[in-house]
Amino acid sequence: MGAAVELLDEHGERGLTFRLLAERLSTGPGALYWHVANKDELVALAADHVLGHALAEVPPPTGDAVAGLRTLAVTVFDALDRHAWAASRVTAPATLANALRLFDRIGTLVARTGLPAERHFEVSTAISYYITGVSAQIIAPGLTVSPATSREDFLARTADRWEALDPADYPFLTRTTANLRDHDDRDQFTTGLDLLLTGLNTTTEPGRPA
């Protein structure tokens, strides 16, 4: 399964073919079907493999539960960032081992925040969806764009297009292009995450109902 991850890192999901993988493993395409049912399962298992490594490197919890959630989320994001193809394949409604493990760790941390028990599930789900969903959005789009164009070029061209728009139709976009040109993808992940966790803190504290 490590070979599949390698090839996916090199060529992306579309570039991974059973023939290529078989060649690297010095075997035939048919042999692979003894181990996996189809390509979807192959990629899903490879993505879960990546997630497993990510979970293994999460630092031990130091601060309170919310801080632990933040660390967990950021670590997973960084790991997925190193394997862009995996980002869109790690899904929240989990069936595979490491996706289950991720959700369990989130839930365990949420349970420690002091939130009433009947809200544990929905809040854990929300955080889980945020991590996998937003990571996929931030990391994966680059795959559609031709891999030759650099991130800077792409952002610059996008910013140019925004500037060319009619300010009457797009009042916000046309005055925000500067921020687009120089932003950090990772910051965008943490900004939303911190908003979400702040919201969590607020609803946790007594005397301040949502």
Add this chain to the structure above:
Amino acid sequence: MGAAVELLDEHGERGLTFRLLAERLSTGPGALYWHVANKDELVALAADHVLGHALAEVPPPTGDAVAGLRTLAVTVFDALDRHAWAASRVTAPATLANALRLFDRIGTLVARTGLPAERHFEVSTAISYYITGVSAQIIAPGLTVSPATSREDFLARTADRWEALDPADYPFLTRTTANLRDHDDRDQFTTGLDLLLTGLNTTTEPGRPA
């Protein structure tokens, strides 16, 4: 382009082929390539088409800016829920017309919250990522599962599997199966959304720094 949306609704992204679409349009596959560059672009345009309809039906803003953001987000979610294939194709870093429009509306509303101007871009991006990313996570996974199995069956079988896990390895999962069996997907979207918007309100209010 409406025909493409129809076929995507009927057969999903994998089920849409140039041959099938050509047949429905009483033409040849080659003719379609005059209008779109490739299948990716076709699906992206179809998804943007769906998003356009969603934006058109957003109710006029009534309450404050945060309430407007909530309404906008929920309306987009509901529209995507009706076209599952589109959910994973509406991406936040926008190039197409309606995706740009969505981001602009978010930004305009964020600007009205009283947040300092230098934070408008990152917060708008965060909300945008949340809407598209989490919608995709909630709506799209059902596509991978065989379409024959109902949602109830799937959840029941997943819950059974969770119950069979070792409580020592998965302490949270094994005591949360009840919530899994009867939950509303839409609630999961709004739960996270409300956390995020609560966080936004908190950071907006003076005398309460994050």
Add this chain to the structure above:
DNA sequence: AAGCACTATGGAACGCCGTTCCAGGGTGTG
């Protein structure tokens, strides 16, 4: 009216992919 450039068509053909099939090799058991 005639010619021309340009837009648009649609069917045939190409190459590649996921997947299936199956004849056989290896290994451990009676």
Add this chain to the structure above:
DNA sequence: CACACCCTGGAACGGCGTTCCATAGTGCTT
């Protein structure tokens, strides 16, 4: 020695995205 089982790998199938090209329509120029 034979049988059963796990696993292999190469050939073959059907279908896909995409390309190519001869040709039909359309509107503008002369």
